[in-house]
Amino acid sequence: MLPSVHVNRQHVTKDMSNDNTTTVAVNGTSHGNSNNSNNSNSIAVSDMKDGELLKEVLELVLKEKLVTGMDTKAKVVQFKQPQELQEVLDLSVCNDESSVQEAKLILRQVLDYSVKTQHPHFYNQLYGGIDEVALTGAWITEALNTNQYTFEVAPVFIMVEHKVISYLLDLFGFTQGDGIFAPGGSISNMYGMVLARYLHQPDIKRKGIFAQKPLVAFTSDQGHYSVSKSAAWLGLGMDNVVAVPSDEQGRMLPKALKEAVEEARNRGHTPFFVNATSGTTVLGTYDPLEELADVCSEEGLWLHVDACWGGSVIVSKKYNSLLKGIERADSLSWNPHKMLGLSLQCSTFLTRHKGLLHECNSARATYLFQQDKYYDASYDTGDKSIQCGRKVDAFKLWFYLKVHGIGQLRSRVDLAFEASRYLAEQVVSKEGFRLVQQPECTNVCFWYIPPSMRGQPETSEWWGRIAKVAPEIKARMVKEGRMMIGYQPLACKNLVNFFRMVTTCTPVPTSTHMDQVLNTIDTLGTDL
Secondary structure, three states: OOOOOOEEEEEEEEEOOOOEEEEEEEOOEEEEOOOOOOOHHHOEHHHOOOOHHHHHHHHHHHHOOOOOOOOOOOOOOOOOOHHHHHHHOOOOOOOOOOEHHHHHHHHHHHHHHOOOOOOOOEEOOOOOOOOHHHHHHHHHHHHHOOOOOOOOOOHHHHHHHHHHHHHHHHHOOOOOOEEEEEOOHHHHHHHHHHHHHHHHOOOHHHHOOOOOOOEEEEEEOOOOOHHHHHHHHOOOOHHHEEEEOEOOOOOEOHHHHHHHHHHHHHOOOEEEEEEEEEOOOOOOOEOOHHHHHHHHHHHOOEEEEEOOOHHHHHHOOOOHHHHOOHHHOOEEEEOOOOOOOOOOOOEEEEEOOOOHHHHHHOOOOOOOOOOOOOOOHHHOOHHHOOOOOOOOHHHHHHHHHHHHHHHHHHHHHHHHHHHHHHHHHHHHHOOOEEEOOOOOOOEEEEEEOOHHHOOOOOOHHHHHHHOOHHHHHHHHHHHHOOOEEEEEEEHHHOEEEEEEEEOOOOOOOOHHHHHHHHHHHHHHHOOO
């Protein structure tokens, strides 16, 4: 078991003549970097028994309850400013290898000063901790360290990816199609734009964009910024991404989309791609897919659905109606590493156009994708990717589904939604809190109004003061290590800074957790 280590703030002394770390102080005692020490911890890492360092890591993970459930009394983060962290951490790279004690110290410090995303009160992003099953799947993929491009080097993982893609196509209602695992939702969204462009103007693959009219993409004013980034990378230009107005809840307006398409055509531009969102980043709203699919069908546009955040409701019988119409999309992206709690990264891209991924992206590298192999080369799926090296992320999702079963995941999704509904009810009923809107996904957006500001006229000056409340409370809660909750303004809706609280499947959120959130905010903000 790892010893309890207190890190002296002056823990590293350097010989400035050669920049080699010479001494590490642990618990006030200096340990040399010599292999001749009688202390077994002073031996070099290379002299450790096989697997000993891995055992230390496992012991540390278990001891700190990183996958078995942290206590709410533990800190989410031991926060330090960047300059302070530079003083604590020795980030130098030396000529000599580390001792065992130094390696342990590094691991201890990484854990001490990192954010504990598996803490029950980490709500800062659209993801959370992972459980033992998710971590097991991730560790196996890392240990085997292979590549998802040919059956030759990844026979099991290639078969798994084929099976998972087939399962997901059926799950989302695509009668046929294809898919791929990508390094994050932004790249998954870019896949949709690339395929849409290729289907609309296949000559671009070889001749480029130079002789083409400007292509125009459409997304809601609540859509993810990756759509604009994709347009920049593909040479369309960010100015050719049209932000379509949304309603009061943040859902894209189909009528406004149709008008925007007509306006683009009147300018002599070529509309080709619509990005709908199922679970927007801030408000967590779901665009009306049926109506948007009607517009895209009438106008001859590719409909992509960014379901990276809200797509996990597909496993829920109670909430999957939020995705009504998704089977009519040309493509979709979904990140199981968000609400479901898979390890980062695990992002899927699906399209109902079978063969289009390969046709669009294939470059036929002869050193990888020879057609005269000693097995069925059709299983070599790497040529349909824009990457060469690609992690075997499909296994992590398959293992998670296989071990847990859909029934358990359905229950977890429902519990995450129920916790968000409970929180929204408490916000409405509790003095000093005001809901921005009723939640659709598990995003609960609300303001906290300190006692000194209650009952006052809500002038522009008053709202200006409210805008400073969430940032100040956030700073206090992080510096104390109590919890982490996001906040932001929404300028297009004339909304000043509010808290955006999200619940995920891991760890399972409870009503007690939700009560603690509001009580903590109230305690930290009562003097403002």
